[in-house]
Amino acid sequence: MGGEGCQKIGVVGAGLAPPPLAGRGTACRAPTKITIMTTQPITIHSWPKAILHIDADAFFASCEQAIHPELKGKPVITGKERGIVSAASYEAKGRGVERGMRLFEVKRVCPDAVILPSDYETYSLFSVRMFEILRRFSPDVEEYSIDEAFVDLTGLRRTFHGSYGDLAKKIQDTAERELGITVSIGVSLSKVLAKIGSKHRKPKGLTVISGREIHNYLSKLPVGKVWGIGANTSEFLKKFGITTALQFAGKDETFIKRRLSKPYQEIWHELNGRSVYPVVAEPKKDYQSISKTRTFTPPSEDEVFIFSQLSKNLENACIKARRYDLAANKLIMFLRQQDFRDTGVEMKISRPTAYPAELFALLREGFLEIYKTGTLYRSTGVVLAGLVAERKAQFTLFDDTTRILKMARVYSALDGLSERFGKHTVQHGASLPAKLQVQHEGERGDVAVRKAELFKGENRRQRLGLPVLDIKV
DNA sequence: TCTGGGGTCCTAGGACCC
DNA sequence: TCTGGGGTCCTAGGACCC
Numbered sequence: 041m042g043g044e045g046c047q048k049i050g051v052v053g054a055g056l057a058p059p060p061l062a063g064r065g066t067a068c069r070a071p072t073k074i075t076i077m078t079t080q081p082i083t084i085h086s087w088p089k090a091i092l093h094i095d096a097d098a099f100f101a102s103c104e105q106a107i108h109p110e111l112k113g114k115p116v117i118t119g120k121e122r123g124i125v126s127a128a129s130y131e132a133k134g135r136g137v138e139r140g141m142r143l144f145e146v147k148r149v150c151p152d153a154v155i156l157p158s159d160y161e162t163y164s165l166f167s168v169r170m171f172e173i174l175r176r177f178s179p180d181v182e183e184y185s186i187d188e189a190f191v192d193l194t195g196l197r198r199t200f201h202g203s204y205g206d207l208a209k210k211i212q213d214t215a216e217r218e219l220g221i222t223v224s225i226g227v228s229l230s231k232v233l234a235k236i237g238s239k240h241r242k243p244k245g246l247t248v249i250s251g252r253e254i255h256n257y258l259s260k261l262p263v264g265k266v267w268g269i270g271a272n273t274s275e276f277l278k279k280f281g282i283t284t285a286l287q288f289a290g291k292d293e294t295f296i297k298r299r300l301s302k303p304y305q306e307i308w309h310e311l312n313g314r315s316v317y318p319v320v321a322e323p324k325k326d327y328q329s330i331s332k333t334r335t336f337t338p339p340s341e342d343e344v345f346i347f348s349q350l351s352k353n354l355e356n357a358c359i360k361a362r363r364y365d366l367a368a369n370k371l372i373m374f375l376r377q378q379d380f381r382d383t384g385v386e387m388k389i390s391r392p393t394a395y396p397a398e399l400f401a402l403l404r405e406g407f408l409e410i411y412k413t414g415t416l417y418r419s420t421g422v423v424l425a426g427l428v429a430e431r432k433a434q435f436t437l438f439d440d441t442t443r444i445l446k447m448a449r450v451y452s453a454l455d456g457l458s459e460r461f462g463k464h465t466v467q468h469g470a471s472l473p474a475k476l477q478v479q480h481e482g483e484r485g486d487v488a489v490r491k492a493e494l495f496k497g498e499n500r501r502q503r504l505g506l507p508v509l510d511i512k513v
Numbered sequence: 514t515c516t517g518g519g520g521t522c523c524t525a526g527g528a529c530c531c
Numbered sequence: 532t533c534t535g536g537g538g539t540c541c542t543a544g545g546a547c548c549c
Contacts, residue, residue, distance in 0.1 A: 186549080273546075303547080331518080
């Protein structure tokens with residue numbers, strides 16, 4: 041069994057955040073100081089780059105308005121499922137609604153707001169379409185997040201007979217015409233500057249920052265607004281009298297190298313128009329870790345229910361790992377209490393795997409160690425770490441090869457069923473109590489038709505830009 | 514910023530080896 | 532048993548992002 045020979049390598053104490061959430065602390069510490077020069081060189085691209093950053097406006101809310109035309113012009117909010125605002129349309133923002141605001145407060149400031157649950161699957165489809173549009177202009181498209189991308193436009197002026205600004209405008213218009221959503225765009229010499237551009241004016245903004253104009257955009261920008269500089273580093277920089285992006289960019293190299301670590305040295309170059317972050321066009325096919333967490337309302341102290349949540353998270357994480365042909369060496373799980381304190385445990389797996397059946401014993405063992413009777417929990421999480429390519433997951437002398445191969449076939453068949461009939465068509469018994477909680481919401485016929493039209497001719501996997509599995513049962 | 518869900522990279526420092 | 536010097540690998544934890 042998978043549980044045997046598995047070794048526990050550490051317990052995360054109560055109150056300490058587990059690795060995936062680490063670094064969220066509020067303590068205001070200086071970033072690591074460098075006393076020796078960094079050994080890792082920073083590569084600066086010598087060619088003057090033209091990098092575009094595109095950022096969809098109020099993305100989730102805009103998608104909803106595009107799919108439900110009757111919502112256009114109305115204050116629309118997504119995030120119903122978590123009780124706070126995930127995204128707000130500009131109509132809602134104009135009424136004082138902000139990201140992260142509680143929904144009861146929304147009802148106070150904007151009683152006629154249309155509040156919807158987030159529908160990630162549909163938003164992903166819009167996202168795929170947006171990236172497709174970008175690829176018509178350049179093959180160098182980096183899908184940065186569901187609603188953001190970087191495009192390397194360097195050298196494309198001739199091809200498109202116009203300036204980089206014209207090119208950006210064309211992209212913007214195409215997105216609006218074909219997707220029914222507006223986007224904001226920034227174009228400049230580096231990714232960090234392009235991001236500043238896209239944020240400069242929203243919605244439907246278009247900002248080109250040339251080398252000569254950089255200082256105009258940095259002089260009034262708080263340094264903490266720069267991509268990659270957070271609250272801690274801003275606080276640290278303040279001690280040296282640096283509060284604006286321009287003051288930071290204007291510091292001499294000696295200061296930067298002596299006091300700041302590599303990421304900040306890189307940002308410093310980027311702000312000065314020297315590109316160090318390349319646009320990475322290759323689709324992501326590798327993960328260091330895969331995590332699944334879920335909050336449940338109301339909080340629960342029911343052991344069976346909480347374990348079933350953990351079990352469901354494990355199954356989901358494994359599904360994703362198998363989709364990318366990855367196997368885990370480490371299993372981390374944690375429980376979050378009502379007061380947001382976390383307790384977690386990290387376990388070494390004897391043989392890299394992405395099969396829940398091999399991991400349940402370990403999960404159970406870890407759970408029993410961290411679960412405290414009579415405690416209210418609000419969420420659970422599972423992390424698969426130490427991921428390696430599945431073919432590299434080699435057998436040891438003690439493995440039951442026949443059994444493992446049989447399991448591989450079973451899971452391959454299960455993945456095939458889920459592909460055809462929907463996620464969780466088949467499920468492990470332990471996850472069942474979690475499943476009973478899921479509510480199904482009907483979709484109006486006309487909306488379904490509109491979606492189908494928007495995304496016709498593609499199966500779900502292709503629409504999501506995922507590799508299509510070849511299923512042999 | 515009162516807290517959803519999913520990630521990345523970097524550095525210090527310990528363990529272990531010669 | 533102690534003392535040096537130098538290297539590699541791994542883990543913990545910080546900071547940041549959308």
